[in-house]
Amino acid sequence: xxxxxxxxxxxxxxxxxxxxxxxxxxxxxxxxxxxxxxxxxxxxxxxxxxxxxxxxxxxxxxxxxxxxxxxxxxxxxxxxxxxxxxxxxxxxxxxxxxxxxxxxxxxxxxxxxxxxxxxxxxxxxxxxxxxxxxxxxxxxxxxxxxxxxxxxxxxxxxxxxxxxxxxxxxxxxxxxxxxxxxxxxxxxxxxxxxxxxxxxxxxxxxxxxxxxxxxxxxxxxxxxxxxxxxxxxxxxxxxxxxxxxxxxxxxxxxxxxxxxxxxxxxxxxxxxxxxxxxxxxxxxxxxxxxxxxxxxxxxxxxxxxxxxxxxxxxxxxxxxxxxxxxxxxxxxxxxxxxxxxxxxxxxxxxxxxxxxxxxxxxxxxxxxxxxxxxxxxxxxxxxxxxxxxxxxxxxxxxxxxxxxxxxxxxxxxxxxxxxxxxxxxxxxxxxxxxxxxxxxxxxxxxxxxxxxxxxxxxxxxxxxxxxxxxxxxxxxxxx
Amino acid sequence: xxxxxxxxxxxxxxxxxxxxxxxxxxxxxxxxxxxxxxxxxxxxxxxxxxxxxxxxxxxxxxxxxxxxxxxxxxxxxxxxxxxxxxxxxxxxxxxxxxxxxxxxxxxxxxxxxxxxxxxxxxxxxxxxxxxxxxxxxxxxxxxxxxxxxxxxxxxxxxxxxxxxxxxxxxxxxxxxxxxxxxxxxxxxxxxxxxxxxxxxxxxxxxxxxxxxxxxxxxxxxxxxxxxxxxxxxxxxxxxxxxxxxxxxxxxxxxxxxxxxxxxxxxxxxxxxxxxxxxxxxxxxxxxxxxxxxxxxxxxxxxxxxxxxxxxxxxxxxxxxxxxxxxxxxxxxxxxxxxxxxxxxxxxxxxxxxxxxxxxxxxxxxxxxxxxxxxxxxxxxxxxxxxxxxxxxxxxx
Numbered sequence: 001x002x003x004x005x006x007x008x009x010x011x012x013x014x015x016x017x018x019x020x021x022x023x024x025x026x027x028x029x030x031x032x033x034x035x036x037x038x039x040x041x042x043x044x045x046x047x048x049x050x051x052x053x054x055x056x057x058x059x060x061x062x063x064x065x066x067x068x069x070x071x072x073x074x075x076x077x078x079x080x081x082x083x084x085x086x087x088x089x090x091x092x093x094x095x096x097x098x099x100x101x102x103x104x105x106x107x108x109x110x111x112x113x114x115x116x117x118x119x120x121x122x123x124x125x126x127x128x129x130x131x132x133x134x135x136x137x138x139x140x141x142x143x144x145x146x147x148x149x150x151x152x153x154x155x156x157x158x159x160x161x162x163x164x165x166x167x168x169x170x171x172x173x174x175x176x177x178x179x180x181x182x183x184x185x186x187x188x189x190x191x192x193x194x195x196x197x198x199x200x201x202x203x204x205x206x207x208x209x210x211x212x213x214x215x216x217x218x219x220x221x222x223x224x225x226x227x228x229x230x231x232x233x234x235x236x237x238x239x240x241x242x243x244x245x246x247x248x249x250x251x252x253x254x255x256x257x258x259x260x261x262x263x264x265x266x267x268x269x270x271x272x273x274x275x276x277x278x279x280x281x282x283x284x285x286x287x288x289x290x291x292x293x294x295x296x297x298x299x300x301x302x303x304x305x306x307x308x309x310x311x312x313x314x315x316x317x318x319x320x321x322x323x324x325x326x327x328x329x330x331x332x333x334x335x336x337x338x339x340x341x342x343x344x345x346x347x348x349x350x351x352x353x354x355x356x357x358x359x360x361x362x363x364x365x366x367x368x369x370x371x372x373x374x375x376x377x378x379x380x381x382x383x384x385x386x387x388x389x390x391x392x393x394x395x396x397x398x399x400x401x402x403x404x405x406x407x408x409x410x411x412x413x414x415x416x417x418x419x420x421x422x423x424x425x426x427x428x429x430x431x432x433x434x435x436x437x438x439x440x441x442x443x444x445x446x447x448x449x450x451x452x453x454x455x456x457x458x459x460x461x462x463x464x465x466x467x468x469x470x471x472x473x474x475x476x477x478x479x
Numbered sequence: 480x481x482x483x484x485x486x487x488x489x490x491x492x493x494x495x496x497x498x499x500x501x502x503x504x505x506x507x508x509x510x511x512x513x514x515x516x517x518x519x520x521x522x523x524x525x526x527x528x529x530x531x532x533x534x535x536x537x538x539x540x541x542x543x544x545x546x547x548x549x550x551x552x553x554x555x556x557x558x559x560x561x562x563x564x565x566x567x568x569x570x571x572x573x574x575x576x577x578x579x580x581x582x583x584x585x586x587x588x589x590x591x592x593x594x595x596x597x598x599x600x601x602x603x604x605x606x607x608x609x610x611x612x613x614x615x616x617x618x619x620x621x622x623x624x625x626x627x628x629x630x631x632x633x634x635x636x637x638x639x640x641x642x643x644x645x646x647x648x649x650x651x652x653x654x655x656x657x658x659x660x661x662x663x664x665x666x667x668x669x670x671x672x673x674x675x676x677x678x679x680x681x682x683x684x685x686x687x688x689x690x691x692x693x694x695x696x697x698x699x700x701x702x703x704x705x706x707x708x709x710x711x712x713x714x715x716x717x718x719x720x721x722x723x724x725x726x727x728x729x730x731x732x733x734x735x736x737x738x739x740x741x742x743x744x745x746x747x748x749x750x751x752x753x754x755x756x757x758x759x760x761x762x763x764x765x766x767x768x769x770x771x772x773x774x775x776x777x778x779x780x781x782x783x784x785x786x787x788x789x790x791x792x793x794x795x796x797x798x799x800x801x802x803x804x805x806x807x808x809x810x811x812x813x814x815x816x817x818x819x820x821x822x823x824x825x826x827x828x829x830x831x832x833x834x835x836x837x838x839x840x841x842x843x844x845x846x847x848x849x850x851x852x853x854x855x856x857x858x859x860x861x862x863x864x865x866x867x868x869x870x871x872x873x874x875x
Contacts (some may be wrong), residue, residue, distance in 0.1 A: 040521055044731040046510075047502045051649045079727055081774075083751055090730035142735075272774035274723060274783055277620035278649055403480045427493060 003203040009158035015191035022150035023050035042148040044088025064101030086129040096273040099123035108168040163227040210245040260331040311341040326365035333370020376404040494538035500584035511555035514758035524613025533640035536739035542570035580628040580637040588836025597810035606843025607652040610645035618721040621840040653733035660861035667867040673707035673809040687851030694874020709796040717837035726770030801857040
């Protein structure tokens with residue numbers, strides 16, 4: 001039985017987190033009503049000229065720096081010519097001659113150990129539109145919302161030898177790029193897309209086998225399934241001659257669990273690349289370069305180690321928080337304000353996570369201001385606000401910018417120090433429920449809870465639970 | 480037919496017309512092509528806004544050759560404009576004789592030829608000083624908005640209204656740079672006549688050159704001759720760059736979104752092919768094929784890349800010349816009369832005539848035509864050139 005090895009190269013397309021498109025000021029936001037985020041430029045109408053969105057170059061550089069690339073200090077945009085209905089100008093503006101980043105690497109960890117995946121280049125380009133096929137009328141409609149949304153394409157060298165390595169790489173890419181706020185990297189929304197170029201050869205062979213490209217894998221697990229299927233298909237073809245392997249692009253069907261040869265999108269003709277004369281070469285001077293370098297975040301694993309070693313967080317907590325840049329930023333600001341690392345971690349991991357899960361939001365969509373969270377935690381620690389009420393305030397903090405103390409005061413969340421009132425309320429409730437008092441004295445703990453609950457409710461939760469319990473027990477004794 | 484679209488009740492002395500490469504909301508813009516017959520733009524070109532702000536009326540649209548790359552407008556879908564003898568007339572030139580001025584998009588020298596032939600003034604300003612926002616892109620690295628008028632004063636007045644920085648045009652220069660073209664920093668004192676280029680024109684054109692030389696030297700301006708061998712290379716280079724950029728700029732006209740769509744198709748490929756085959760003229764189709772060829776992988780380095788290098792060499796030659804001289808004088812065309820028979824016999828006459836107009840187009844240098852001759856100067860010397868042309872006109 002011959003032994004085979006797999007050779008894989010990846011082309012990952014990332015939608016950049018900019019407000020507007022690459023060459024016009026239309027919104028680059030995902031979704032929107034069809035053909036709403038459009039203008040004459042991104043619809044291929046005559047007369048509008050491309051004006052480069054600086055943020056696109058900023059993020060291109062950021063991505064390159066996060067992935068250990070060399071930055072091309074003079075970089076140009078070039079036109080790639082082909083016809084397709086989702087391409088309104090019949091060309092895509094991309095980078096052919098001088099991409100913004102070259103020669104990077106990403107270190108991945110798998111069950112077999114650590115490995116560096118080399119990055120050939122990263123280039124900036126514009127996205128195409130979306131075709132919507134209407135089976136009822138047998139027509140195809142074009143939605144140009146996505147045309148000219150800025151992308152970077154990260155091209156790896158064919159350094160992968162397994163699906164496990166591919167997954168590790170994609171997860172690492174996603175972590176780094178989300179951390180640097182380059183992109184949301186959500187495969188289900190198309191802000192991260194991966195094309196797999198795969199071939200196999202006999203172990204020890206140096207010549208590359210026939211390569212096939214696969215598209216349309218919409219999740220990381222789908223990529224694993226696609227790779228496993230395709231490797232098996234290649235091996236089957238070579239061993240048993242079930243089919244002839246040709247260099248082609250194939251579409252992965254996750255429902256059927258198979259790949260199918262795609263009808264060629266465009267005649268594999270000449271793209272006739274040439275530099276766009278309307279877009280001046282982008283020259284990155286030292287000032288610009290250094291400002292981007294200074295803006296890079298600490299790498300997530302460095303932060304995680306610091307959280308564990310210096311701040312005493314558990315491995316689990318540190319790991320979870322460093323999944324998200326928003327969580328990290330919130331944690332660090334909150335910690336700076338209140339000095340209690342474990343408290344802040346708890347608030348983030350249980351209360352904030354619960355809140356986000358209920359809303360169906362991702363970790364990176366956390367809006368709570370870290371400094372405000374720190375202040376809120378201090379209020380709880382100082383017993384000025386009960387934890388229950390603090391959770392209510394937290395919900396508001398994810399919607400608007402508020403000062404927790406001010407908000408608590410305005411909304412009566414500050415724990416009452418009016419002992420006289422507390423005693424009065426407790427006396428009344430104890431007097432009104434002699435059965436519960438008797439039950440408790442008879443040994444039923446639940447009865448105490450019932451009385452406690454009634455008191456807390458009457459006091460609108462505005463009482464330190466320790467204080468309430470103490471006075472309640474005193475009153476029960478007297479009764 | 481001169482104007483193909485005019486505004487009624489227009490005070491022509493204060494009105495500026497536009498050739499049909501400028502997008503207007505109020506009137507269709509066709510670029511002289513069946514592909515854009517009755518195309519209505521959603522916005523005005525920047526120069527239209529600036530003209531209106533400066534108090535000018537827009538007189539209407541002038542018939543233009545398809546994508547403005549032909550000899551004198553003969554490839555317009557609206558038809559060639561000729562007189563009874565079959566002489567080709569330029570619609571812009573005809574209107575310029577009545578209106579204050581006509582804005583023309585100089586892509587391949589047609590407005591300069593028209594001005595020289597009709598004894599009008601045409602100013603092709605320094606590239607980047609007038610916004611191209613709202614023009615139908617033809618060959619972006621050289622195309623320039625210019626002003627055609629009866630007098631230098633009128634041309635300068637209208638140029639003053641339209642020059643200036645525009646954020647919406649990525650090749651637009653700063654306001655400070657744009658303003659330089661309106662003031663003569665250094666008057667023209669020494670003029671170099673391009674030797675071989677001038678020698679290749681006919682006697683009538685040569686006579687205009689002689690008259691211009693005399694008018695200038697009568698005012699104490701030194702005239703010399705220069706070896707223009709390198710400048711002659713601009714012709715082939717611009718034909719390559721222009722065709723390549725043009726074929727890319729018209730690829731958006733695919734019959735899908737707007738404009739002409741063929742009625743004969745069953746597949747998307749047929750929709751593309753038939754729409755473009757039926758709607759584009761011969762010259763444009765030829766340039767599309769040629770442009771695609773020079774951009775193909777096999778040919779890119781020896782054609783397109785080479786043409787960009789020739790551009791650099793020509794620019795450096797001009798810099799060398801302008802270290803000693805203030806202007807280069809040369810004809811704008813090989814003769815003073817072109818007929819329909821000429822263009823029927825040679826559809827690619829505009830490619831040949833590029834000998835005279837490509838040097839300024841490919842380098843983006845300012846070129847001013849008046850008294851039947853063309854003066855090219857270094858960047859931002861537009862005003863000095865206009866003064867010199869004024870002298871030439873007064874001397875005739």
